[in-house]
Amino acid sequence: MGEIRNAERTRNTILQAAKEEFFEKGYTGARIESIAKRAGINKQLIYHYFTSKDALINEVIDSFISSLPSGNFVLPDNPAHIADFRYKVNLEHLTDFLKFTAWEAIDQVPENSNGEERRKAILQSYVADMQAKQDKGLVPQELDPALITLMISSLTIYPLLYSNVTRMITGHAAEEPEFQAKWGQFLRLVSERLFDDRPKGQEV
Amino acid sequence: MGEIRNAERTRNTILQAAKEEFFEKGYTGARIESIAKRAGINKQLIYHYFTSKDALINEVIDSFISSLPSGNFVLPDNPAHIADFRYKVNLEHLTDFLKFTAWEAIDQVPENSNGEERRKAILQSYVADMQAKQDKGLVPQELDPALITLMISSLTIYPLLYSNVTRMITGHAAEEPEFQAKWGQFLRLVSERLFDDRPKGQEV
DNA sequence: AATTTAACTTTACAAGTATAAAGTTATTGA
DNA sequence: TCAATAACTTTATACTTGTAAAGTTAAATT
Numbered sequence: 001m002g003e004i005r006n007a008e009r010t011r012n013t014i015l016q017a018a019k020e021e022f023f024e025k026g027y028t029g030a031r032i033e034s035i036a037k038r039a040g041i042n043k044q045l046i047y048h049y050f051t052s053k054d055a056l057i058n059e060v061i062d063s064f065i066s067s068l069p070s071g072n073f074v075l076p077d078n079p080a081h082i083a084d085f086r087y088k089v090n091l092e093h094l095t096d097f098l099k100f101t102a103w104e105a106i107d108q109v110p111e112n113s114n115g116e117e118r119r120k121a122i123l124q125s126y127v128a129d130m131q132a133k134q135d136k137g138l139v140p141q142e143l144d145p146a147l148i149t150l151m152i153s154s155l156t157i158y159p160l161l162y163s164n165v166t167r168m169i170t171g172h173a174a175e176e177p178e179f180q181a182k183w184g185q186f187l188r189l190v191s192e193r194l195f196d197d198r199p200k201g202q203e204v
Numbered sequence: 205m206g207e208i209r210n211a212e213r214t215r216n217t218i219l220q221a222a223k224e225e226f227f228e229k230g231y232t233g234a235r236i237e238s239i240a241k242r243a244g245i246n247k248q249l250i251y252h253y254f255t256s257k258d259a260l261i262n263e264v265i266d267s268f269i270s271s272l273p274s275g276n277f278v279l280p281d282n283p284a285h286i287a288d289f290r291y292k293v294n295l296e297h298l299t300d301f302l303k304f305t306a307w308e309a310i311d312q313v314p315e316n317s318n319g320e321e322r323r324k325a326i327l328q329s330y331v332a333d334m335q336a337k338q339d340k341g342l343v344p345q346e347l348d349p350a351l352i353t354l355m356i357s358s359l360t361i362y363p364l365l366y367s368n369v370t371r372m373i374t375g376h377a378a379e380e381p382e383f384q385a386k387w388g389q390f391l392r393l394v395s396e397r398l399f400d401d402r403p404k405g406q407e408v
Numbered sequence: 409a410a411t412t413t414a415a416c417t418t419t420a421c422a423a424g425t426a427t428a429a430a431g432t433t434a435t436t437g438a
Numbered sequence: 439t440c441a442a443t444a445a446c447t448t449t450a451t452a453c454t455t456g457t458a459a460a461g462t463t464a465a466a467t468t
Contacts, residue, residue, distance in 0.1 A: 005415050005464060026310065029232055032456065042417055047457065049415095102310050105366050106230065106303060120372040127373060140397075146374045147390045153369060154362035159354055162309050162361075168324040169331060169357065170350045186351045193344075193398050209434060209445050236426065246447055251427065253445095 011049050013039045018046075019060045023096040026103030027057055027110065054110050061115040064097065073122050079133045080191035082126075084184050087156040091180060095160065102161050123149065140197045155187060215253050217243045222250075223264045227300040230307030231261055231314065258314050265319040268301065277326050283337045284395035286330075288388050291360040295384060299364065306365050327353065344401045359391060 017038035021030045032053060036043040050056040072089050075082050090098060103109060130145035139148070159166045163174035172179035221242035225234045236257060240247040254260040276293050279286050294302060307313060334349035343352070363370045367378035376383035 007415070010415080029311070031454090033454090044418080044457085045416060053456070099310060101366070101369070102306060105368065106306050107233070116368075116372075123369070123372045142393060144386070144390065147386065150363055150370060150373045150387075151359060151390075151394065153373065154358045155355060157366075158358035158362040162305070164309065164320075165305070165327070165357060166354060168320075168327045169354045182348070182351065183354075186348065186355075189346060190355065190398060194394060211445070214445080235424090237424090248427085248448080249446060257426070 007049075010039075010041060010045065014041065014046055014049055014056075015060060015063055018056050019064060020096075022057055022060055023100040026100070026107040027053075028107050029103075030057075057110060058112050058114075061112040065115045065118045069093075073125060075126065075129050079130065079139050079195050080188065082130075083152045083155055083187040083191050086152055087160075087184055087187055090156050090160055098157055098161055123153070126152075137197075139195050143194075155190075159183060211253075214243075214245060214249065218245065218250055218253055218260075219264060219267055222260050223268060224300075226261055226264055227304040230304070230311040231257075232311050233307075234261075261314060262316050262318075265316040269319045269322045273297075277329065279330065279333050283334065283342050283399050284392065286334075287356045287359055287391040287395050290356055291364075291388055291391055294360050294364055302361055302365055327357070330356075341401075343399050347398075359394075363387060 014035065018030075018035045020038060021035045025031075025034075030053070032046055033043055035056075036046060039046075046056065050059060072093055076085050126149045127146045130139060130148050133139045134141065134143075134145055139145070160174050166172065166174040166179065170179060170182075172182075174180070218239065222234075222239045224242060225239045229235075229238075234257070236250055237247055239260075240250060243250075250260065254263060276297055280289050330353045331350045334343060334352050337343045338345065338347075338349055343349070364378050370376065370378040370383065374383060374386075376386075378384070
């Protein structure tokens, strides 16, 4: 890096590199050496600023969580637009983080209760939002707001994360804009059908 | 293990132990030593039967794929029952394998074109099935059969795999029978709403 | 300018890790 | 029964990995 020493800058460089490495390879797969290379610094410097791999990932998660713009989590008024909205947020702001949550689900990632709490709060706010919309009559009574929220999470995360499955089914990888447009539209369609609660007409 | 030498038995024991290890820890995370311990045999014996870690996982996948009972993949006639059906198959027969696919999505798993082909064939048969149902008028025209299939995959896999997310949203882990019953019911409800194509009545 | 402190590097190591090579014991076929 | 082969074990190795300890250079303070 630069010749001039600067503790703060170096620390941040390491943190950034570590974020990339951890989000890409998970905790176990991440390599201190590799983080050092990304950051363009010496491996041992990481131990100077952060005491261990464990402590490092915790700082990474903390810093990532608090860097999230809270605006991402204000949902549209129309419940039929929520899925599409969340899908786009995932695409534009959370792809890396979602990949990390994939690691978390299967790898032994040291738990960060801070991050866990924050994520839970966000998800719970989605449930509360859906509940409110249901109370306003915008969402059918028979559908549990929590389950709707879980459904939306599934639909806006799975295809994105399991791009190979998406390709096997649709012929397009999740990264292709063509797929993304179609999926966004599909989410809107499905949501409209799901939340539309007008009484049915007669059978034909 | 037993005192009597038996190549076939030993080979199978290793294969079984390897399957458990790989499905649990992914390719990178799996340890030859650990597989040997599970199998109750010597580490080097694995190299006697399989030449490398890479070759071993390939045999594991091949053998798993060809062990799948094809009956699991015959879908119910009523399209509104497919999601629930697939969810139950996932729960009862595929949890371990799905966990492995989670590894595959993020870890560097050596590709097994055999398995990939087989999985693609199954998923494509789901798409074709949905298409056929659409042609019969059982599924709305405006919904792309491939995207419906991807939706069903998402809904029947994600909550199961991301049990912590499921808990954060619903208060119940995906393993709890209470959640499983609710989710199955929810899938049926949602499917019915989605596929019901009777014309709408008047707004109230 | 001299001394202390903080930033950064080099060297070192102990614990894994996949795998090779050689050794040993049981089974089998002539 | 005895030689050949296959099943299995021991020993060894080259490489990674997280981390400790000590060394060096720049910045801050007095």
